[in-house]
Amino acid sequence: MTDRRAPSHPLFAAVYDPAMAAVEGTLLRPHRNYLVDDLRGAVLDVGAGTGAMFPYFDAVADGTVSFHAVEPDPYMRRRARETADELGVDIDLGSAGAESLPYDDDSFDVVIASMVFCTIPDVERALSEVARVLRPGGEFRFFEHVLDDGWRARVQSLIAPLWKRVAGGCHLTRQTASLFAADRSFDVVEVDRMNLGVTPIRPFVRGRLRKRA
Numbered sequence: 500m501t502d503r504r505a506p507s508h509p510l511f512a513a514v515y516d517p518a519m520a521a522v523e524g525t526l527l528r529p530h531r532n533y534l535v536d537d538l539r540g541a542v543l544d545v546g547a548g549t550g551a552m553f554p555y556f557d558a559v560a561d562g563t564v565s566f567h568a569v570e571p572d573p574y575m576r577r578r579a580r581e582t583a584d585e586l587g588v589d590i591d592l593g594s595a596g597a598e599s600l601p602y603d604d605d606s607f608d609v610v611i612a613s614m615v616f617c618t619i620p621d622v623e624r625a626l627s628e629v630a631r632v633l634r635p636g637g638e639f640r641f642f643e644h645v646l647d648d649g650w651r652a653r654v655q656s657l658i659a660p661l662w663k664r665v666a667g668g669c670h671l672t673r674q675t676a677s678l679f680a681a682d683r684s685f686d687v688v689e690v691d692r693m694n695l696g697v698t699p700i701r702p703f704v705r706g707r708l709r710k711r712a
Contacts, residue, residue, distance in 0.1 A: 505571045505596065506618070511667040512574035516549050523551060526695060530642045530705055531555050531613065540608030543632065544568035544590075545597045545625070546615030548575050550582030557588040565589075567607070571596040572667070597625035605634040612641045616675050618668045623678070630684035635712040639685060642705040643675045644696065651698045658699060676704040685710055 519527075535555045540563075544552050547568035556566050568590055570576040576594060583590045595601045597612075598621045610629050619625045629639055646652055655671040662671050680687050690706035 505573070505594070506668055507574065508572055508667040509574045511665075512549065512572065512578055515575070515667075516578065519551070527551075530695075530703070533705060534611050534613060534640050534642060535559050538564050538609055541565045541606060542567065542609045542611065543600075543602070543607045545600075545610060545612045545629065546570060546618065547579045547592065548572075548615065550579035552611065552613055553579065553582045553586055553588055553590060556590065557586045560588060565591075567591045567593070567602075569593045569595040569597070569600065575667075598628060600628045600632050602632045604631055606632045608634060608637045610637070610639050612639070612643065614643060616641070616643050617670050617673055620668075622673070622675070626679065626682055627684075630682070630710060633710040635710055637710050638688070639679075639708040639710070640706070641675075641679065641708075642703060643673075644671075644700050644703050645675050645692075646672045647698065647702055651701065655699045662699065671699050676706065679706070679708060682708075683711075 531552060532555060534552065538559055542564055547570040566589065568579065570579055571594060576592065580592055583592060593601060597619050610633055616622055633639060647655060659671045663669060676690055676692065680690060685708035688707040688709050690704060693703050695701065695703045
């Protein structure tokens, strides 16, 4: 039975990869490489989308890392499955949303979120789930776009309702890095803000948090 509460954006899923191809091959490449640097153990990709991280997982796969991913949108998930099959990379791909991860406590060594927390309805609950499934000492690695400053922030706020409708539920005005850094389940390893991209998708933050014992 299909979960009617799950996101479903067939048109957005169809155009996402072609629309992002040039950006993926240039601006985003070093930041995705950052997310997979020195991976170890069990890795979870939260909100895998169409599988943009999968080629990077394939590049670092060495038999010592197990890859898992969740994506609640069936149209995005179908494309992610196709991407994994084309690459021949072994990824356990599930249909759950980030707010209710189907894994035991302390299951993963690394959890990765790449341009996904902008679309998650309940960000705090999702972050709590990330903390729950990470083992103590495990890392949460992220790369997200956030609210800008000044006139750019005003533009983002103005177009945010329409943008959310046409861009798969994406929120333009979230202050994700501040929320992550304030969470008591984690210690901040590093957080960097970069004036990357163009308005309204600018700036980005990337970083690593470590789950406290």
